[in-house]
Amino acid sequence: MSPTISRRGLITAGAGALMGASLARPALSRGLPEAPTMAEATMQAPLVPAEGADYTPVATLNGWTLPWRMKDGWKEFHLVAEPVVREFADGMNAHLWGYNGQSPGPTIEAVEGDRVRIFVTNRLPEHTTIHWHGMILPSGMDGVGGLTQPHIPPGKTFVYEYTLTKSGTFMYHPHSDEMVQMAMGMMGFFVVHPRDPALHRVDRDFVFLLNAFDIEPGSYVPRVMEMTDFNMWTINSRVFPGIDPLVVGKNDRVRVRVGNLTMTNHPVHMHGYDFEVTCTDGGWVRPEARWPEVSIDVPVGAMRAFEFDAVHEGDWAIHCHKSHHTMNAMGHGIKTFIGADLRRSTAQIRKLVPDYMPMGHDGMGAMGSMEMPAPDNTLPMMTGWGPFGPIEMGGMFTVVKVRDGLAKDDYSDPGWFDHPEGTVAYEWTGDVAPVERQG
Numbered sequence: 001m002s003p004t005i006s007r008r009g010l011i012t013a014g015a016g017a018l019m020g021a022s023l024a025r026p027a028l029s030r031g032l033p034e035a036p037t038m039a040e041a042t043m044q045a046p047l048v049p050a051e052g053a054d055y056t057p058v059a060t061l062n063g064w065t066l067p068w069r070m071k072d073g074w075k076e077f078h079l080v081a082e083p084v085v086r087e088f089a090d091g092m093n094a095h096l097w098g099y100n101g102q103s104p105g106p107t108i109e110a111v112e113g114d115r116v117r118i119f120v121t122n123r124l125p126e127h128t129t130i131h132w133h134g135m136i137l138p139s140g141m142d143g144v145g146g147l148t149q150p151h152i153p154p155g156k157t158f159v160y161e162y163t164l165t166k167s168g169t170f171m172y173h174p175h176s177d178e179m180v181q182m183a184m185g186m187m188g189f190f191v192v193h194p195r196d197p198a199l200h201r202v203d204r205d206f207v208f209l210l211n212a213f214d215i216e217p218g219s220y221v222p223r224v225m226e227m228t229d230f231n232m233w234t235i236n237s238r239v240f241p242g243i244d245p246l247v248v249g250k251n252d253r254v255r256v257r258v259g260n261l262t263m264t265n266h267p268v269h270m271h272g273y274d275f276e277v278t279c280t281d282g283g284w285v286r287p288e289a290r291w292p293e294v295s296i297d298v299p300v301g302a303m304r305a306f307e308f309d310a311v312h313e314g315d316w317a318i319h320c321h322k323s324h325h326t327m328n329a330m331g332h333g334i335k336t337f338i339g340a341d342l343r344r345s346t347a348q349i350r351k352l353v354p355d356y357m358p359m360g361h362d363g364m365g366a367m368g369s370m371e372m373p374a375p376d377n378t379l380p381m382m383t384g385w386g387p388f389g390p391i392e393m394g395g396m397f398t399v400v401k402v403r404d405g406l407a408k409d410d411y412s413d414p415g416w417f418d419h420p421e422g423t424v425a426y427e428w429t430g431d432v433a434p435v436e437r438q439g
Helices: 178-183 343-352
Strands: 069-071 074-089 092-099 108-111 115-122 131-133 157-163 168-173 188-193 204-213 232-235 246-249 253-260 266-270 275-280 295-298 302-309 314-320 383-386 389-393 397-403
Touching: 168 178, 168 253, 168 302, 188 204, 188 253, 204 246, 246 253, 253 266, 253 275, 253 295, 295 302
Parallel strands: 074 115, 108 188, 204 253, 246 397
Antiparallel strands: 069 074, 074 092, 115 157, 131 168, 168 188, 204 232, 253 302, 266 295, 266 314, 275 302, 314 397, 383 389
């Protein structure tokens, strides 16, 4: 799973993490660090630090970590704001704006106390900035166009320099034509590890952003004026079944960091486990103040992190618990026909449209296994197959796959879980118990 990243050798990064990189950008003048780019939509291997503080690097679902170089005591990164093409899942691409070839942009990782210098080059058709969401820094580095800095014009590069004063989980996004630029996919994660490598240590550390788009079937560009009726609810600009699973080894201590840059809250629910909420936007939750959950509501513009010990093997769903957020390409003007007798109307319609199929009179579950004609560049409302048939999900849904015997650095998909005999729900074929009528 080595990333397809362009570089020129200036980047200091994990050994092997940039193997197989290809050149994709011209050399930059005046000593700028290279701006790596990523075209792959699958999760790249965590970027193990080659020098400096030791930490467990994060794994970004369907994403990657931005390499850096050290220069004169500064950890230097280079972000490029630009139009990108993002595959939501097989069969649908979106024309978005993002950073370094992707939306969301690459995850930035550093360590508490690091001095960071971040170059931001604007290749958009309009001006932009970057706000470092949740960070403590000088006002002039906060990234609010017109208030704390000039907007970055197209074709120009600005520099942000500050010291990372606290560890935790943060985000980055524009504060310049924010409504359009965030609706087009401009956002990313910024993880700051503790200075003490033993503090808050886990075995596997996953990050992903929740974002949403309104893209009409057959089109490619989001409707940026939409406020409520989104039809693509995504994890890192991907929808199920295109979202990577969270692969962990049995008995691993696992952290999941979730950021929300949509227009609504998301109750993230994980099956098979209870977990501890260990971090918010404001910082780490003290051990005596942590609380147990099986669902954690992630407010708009906020981050939550939770941890659990992976003691239960299996394939465990993790998803937003708003039911419409686990569907793709929903049409919000569809009437409800549950309980309606559509036989007469179906017969009449089939005289004009022989292949017509009525939907919804018995619920929508049959759509999970139907292959119906659809416009180009869209997805079925529910899709994805498991070992027992259609999963009937989409949107903000994926799977935590807990397996025994995984290597520490193995994040590859192990396939579906092999359930031990006698542990799968089954059909009862014995006597049918009478149903007692109430009232």
